[in-house]
Amino acid sequence: MSLYQVNKLLRDINLSAELAQRCRTAPEAVLPQYALTPEEQEAIKSWQVRKLYDMGANPFLLLVYSMATGKDMRAYVKAMNQLS
Amino acid sequence: MAEIVVGIATSHVPFMAAPRRAEVDEGQHARVIAGLGEARKLLEQARPDAIVIFSTDHFDRCFYDNLPPFLVGIGEEAEGPVTNLSGMPKVKLKIASALGRFIVSEGLDNGVDFALSQDLPLDHAEVVPLSFLTPGWEIPIVPIVVNAFAPPMPSLKRCWQVGGFVRETVERWPEKKRVAVIGTGGLSHWVGPPETGRINGEFDRWFLQCLVEGKAAEVIEKYKKAEDLEKIAGNGGQEVRDWLAVAAAMPAALKPRVLAYEPIAQWVTGTGVMAWV
Numbered sequence: 001m002s003l004y005q006v007n008k009l010l011r012d013i014n015l016s017a018e019l020a021q022r023c024r025t026a027p028e029a030v031l032p033q034y035a036l037t038p039e040e041q042e043a044i045k046s047w048q049v050r051k052l053y054d055m056g057a058n059p060f061l062l063l064v065y066s067m068a069t070g071k072d073m074r075a076y077v078k079a080m081n082q083l084s
Numbered sequence: 085m086a087e088i089v090v091g092i093a094t095s096h097v098p099f100m101a102a103p104r105r106a107e108v109d110e111g112q113h114a115r116v117i118a119g120l121g122e123a124r125k126l127l128e129q130a131r132p133d134a135i136v137i138f139s140t141d142h143f144d145r146c147f148y149d150n151l152p153p154f155l156v157g158i159g160e161e162a163e164g165p166v167t168n169l170s171g172m173p174k175v176k177l178k179i180a181s182a183l184g185r186f187i188v189s190e191g192l193d194n195g196v197d198f199a200l201s202q203d204l205p206l207d208h209a210e211v212v213p214l215s216f217l218t219p220g221w222e223i224p225i226v227p228i229v230v231n232a233f234a235p236p237m238p239s240l241k242r243c244w245q246v247g248g249f250v251r252e253t254v255e256r257w258p259e260k261k262r263v264a265v266i267g268t269g270g271l272s273h274w275v276g277p278p279e280t281g282r283i284n285g286e287f288d289r290w291f292l293q294c295l296v297e298g299k300a301a302e303v304i305e306k307y308k309k310a311e312d313l314e315k316i317a318g319n320g321g322q323e324v325r326d327w328l329a330v331a332a333a334m335p336a337a338l339k340p341r342v343l344a345y346e347p348i349a350q351w352v353t354g355t356g357v358m359a360w361v
Contacts, residue, residue, distance in 0.1 A: 004148055011143050014167065050278070059276030059319060060233065061143060064167075073280075080278045 003056045005034045009044065010061035013068050020068040047071070049079050086183075086257040088265055090130035091334045091360035092123045093295075093327040096139065096212045096268040097353040098169035105350065112346040119344025119357035120216040126359050127217050132264035134180035135218070135225045136187075136250060136333070138326040139209035139268045140232040142167070152199030153238040154246055157227040158184035164206025172211060180224035183257060187226065190253045196246060204229070213268045223264075230329065232269060232322040240304045240313070243325040247332030255335075267330035269323025271345075271354035277319060285347040287317050288354040291324060292342050295331050295358065303328065320353065327358070334360045 009031075013020045023030045023044075031041045043051045047069075049062050059080075066076045099105075100120075104113045144166040146155065163176045184200075191198045210227055228250070231237050238246075247265075254263050271288040274280050294303050303324070307313040313321060331340070338360040345356040 007148060011147055015144060053277065058143075058234070059280075061276070063276035063280065064142075077278075077280050080276075080280060 005036055006040050006044070006052060006055070006057050007061055009034045009036070010057065010065035014061065014064040017068070024069050047079065049076065050082050053080065086254050086259050086261040086263050088251060088254055088333060088335055088338070089132055089262045090127055090264045091266070091330045091338055092127060092217065092264070093267040093330045093356070093358045094120065094123065094213045095270060095353055095355040095357070096209045097351045097355060098208050098212055099351040100355065101172055101212045101215050108348060108350045112348050116344050116346050116348070116355050116357065122343045123357050123359050124217050126361050127264055130264060130361070131262055132223060133261040134183050135223050135264045135266055136183070136228060136254070137210055137214075137225050137266045137268065138228050138230055138247070138329040139207065140323050140326060141207055141209065141229050142233060144207055145205055145229065146231070146234070148234065151231060151234055153231050153242070154196070155199045155201060155204070155229040156184050156188050157204035157229075158188060158200050159202040159204060162204055162206050162225075162227065165208040165211045166205045167208070169208055172208070172215065175206070175211060175221055177206065177214075177221055178224035180226050182259070183254070183261070183263070184226040186257050187250060187253050191249065194249070196249050209268050213266065217266065230325050232325045235310060237310050237322060238325070240307055240325060240328055243329045244300060244304055244332045247329030250329070251333040251335065265330050265333045267326035269326045270317070270321055271324065271356050272317040273320035273353040274318035275320045275352065279318065281349070281352045282318065283347040283349065283352070283354045284317055284321075285354060287321070288345060288347065288356060292345060292356060292358065295327065296340050296342060300328055300331050330360070
C-alpha cells in the first residue's frame with residue numbers, strides 16, 4: 001500500500017496551483033514523481049475519487065484536491081457517491 | 085500570576101469570512117455574525133494581553149510525515165492563512181512567545197509532551213475567527229494546533245486534560261497578564277466523504293448543551309473512539325476537541341453561554357459561537 005504517497009500527492013496539489021495545473025494538463029509527467037501503484041495512478045488520472053476513498057485516501061484531501069483541479073462541489077459529491 | 089479572563093469557542097468555516105452568498109439564508113447569516121460580534125465585545129471587555137488559541141490544521145502545516153497531537157507555536161510572528169479558502173488577505177500576527185515557551189516547558193516537565201514550532205504559519209482555523217474577534221490583529225497569540233484532522237487523533241479525554249493543564253499553567257505563569265482562551269472548529273460537518281454536506285443539528289445542540297451544563301464528561305464518555313464521533317458529527321466534527329479544550333481551560337468563575345448556533349447548509353457546517361464570561 002502506498003496511500004501515504006496518494007495523500008502526499010493530493011496535499012501537494014492543494015498547496016501548489018502550479019502542480020494542480022500540471023496535474024490537469026500533463027498528469028503523465030506528474031504521477032511518476034510519486035511512488036504510486038498502477039491502480040492508484042489510474043484512479044487519480046481518471047478522477048475516481050470514490051475508488052481512492054475506498055482505498056483509504058483521506059476524504060478531506062480528496063475534496064480539496066478536486067477543488068484545486070477545477071471540479072465543483074456538486075460533481076464531487078456525485079462522484080463520491082458512485083460506488084467504485 | 086496571570087489569569088484567564090474570558091473563553092470563546094467558534095466555528096472557523098471559511099465561508100463565514102466571505103461576503104454572504106445569495107443562497108445563504110439572511111437570518112441565519114445575521115445571527116451567526118451577531119454572535120461573533122457579541123463574542124468580540126466580550127473579548128474586548130475582558131482586555132486580554134494574550135490569547136491562547138486551540139485550533140486545528142487542514143494538512144497545510146502538518147502531514148503524515150510529521151504529525152504531532154498538540155503543536156505549540158512559539159516563534160515571534162506568524163503569517164497566514166497558508167491556503168486561501170476564504171479569499172482573505174494574508175495577515176501577520178505577533179506570537180506571545182514567552183507564554184508559549186512557558187506552556188511548552190511546563191508541559192514537558194509535567195507529562196504533557198507538546199511539540200513546538202518556531203516558524204508556524206497560520207491556517208484559516210485561526211485567521212477566520214480572529215478576523216471577527218480581533219480585527220485589529222493587535223493581541224499576540226499562542227497557537228496550539230490540535231490534531232483533529234488526521235487519524236489517529238488524541239482522544240477527547242486527552243484534549244480535555246490538555247485544556248485543564250493550560251489553565252493551571254497560565255495561572256502559575258509569573259506575569260501579571262490577562263489571558264483569553266479561544267477554541268475553533270466544528271461543529272458537525274462532513275468534508276470530503278460520501279456524506280459531504282450533511283449537518284447533524286441534533287448532535288450540535290446536545291454538545292452545546294453539555295458544555296453549558298458543565299457535562300463535558302458525557303461527551304468524552306460517549307465518544308471515546310474517534311470513529312464513533314465521526315459517524316455522528318462527521319470528520320469535521322472531530323474539531324469539537326478544540327471546544328472541549330477551551331471548556332477545560334475555564335476557571336470556575338467564568339460561566340458558559342451559547343451566542344449563536346445555526347446549521348447552515350450552504351456552509352456545509354453546523355456553525356456555533358459560545359463564550360465563557
